[in-house]
Amino acid sequence: MLKLSLLTGGLLAASSLVATSVHAAEVSGEMLAQTCSGCHGTFGKIKNSAFMPLAGMNANTFVNTMKEFASGARPSTLMSSLAKGFTDDELKRMADYFAAQKL
Numbered sequence: 001m002l003k004l005s006l007l008t009g010g011l012l013a014a015s016s017l018v019a020t021s022v023h024a025a026e027v028s029g030e031m032l033a034q035t036c037s038g039c040h041g042t043f044g045k046i047k048n049s050a051f052m053p054l055a056g057m058n059a060n061t062f063v064n065t066m067k068e069f070a071s072g073a074r075p076s077t078l079m080s081s082l083a084k085g086f087t088d089d090e091l092k093r094m095a096d097y098f099a100a101q102k103l
């Protein structure tokens with residue numbers, strides 16, 4: 001058991017190291033956008049009216065929409081909790097990424 005907890009401790013330490021270095025290198029808009037692909041499609045490309053595509057969305061519209069979701073100005077069960085998880089900077093990076101995708 002002692003060995004196991006040492007091992008887990010080591011893994012935890014290693015994974016927090018990785019997390020720190022990823023953060024230092026700045027998480028790209030593309031990486032952030034991976035979180036959305038389950039519903040909005042890979043690269044934000046999906047042809048489905050319920051899950052609208054994010055590809056090609058105007059960057060300002062994107063940021064404003066995400067802030068409306070986060071503040072509750074635009075009610076959504078799914079998007080409001082998701083939208084709260086990003087900093088302004090991360091929203092901007094995702095916005096630029098999606099805006100650059102061609103539908």
Ligand code: HEC
Pocket residue numbers: 032033035036037038039040050051052054062065066075076077078079082094
């Ligand atoms: C669990 C499914 C799901 C995930 C994951 C998800 N979304 Fe959504 N998203 C939705 C649904 C459903 C809508 C429809 C609008 C509503 O609920 O008001 C939506 C709407 C949106 C809209 C508004 C689009 C428009 O044309 O008005 C934006 C912007 C958006 N999502 C961004 C994101 C981003 C960015 C991520 C990843 C961080 C993400 N979504 C992840 C389900 C999801």
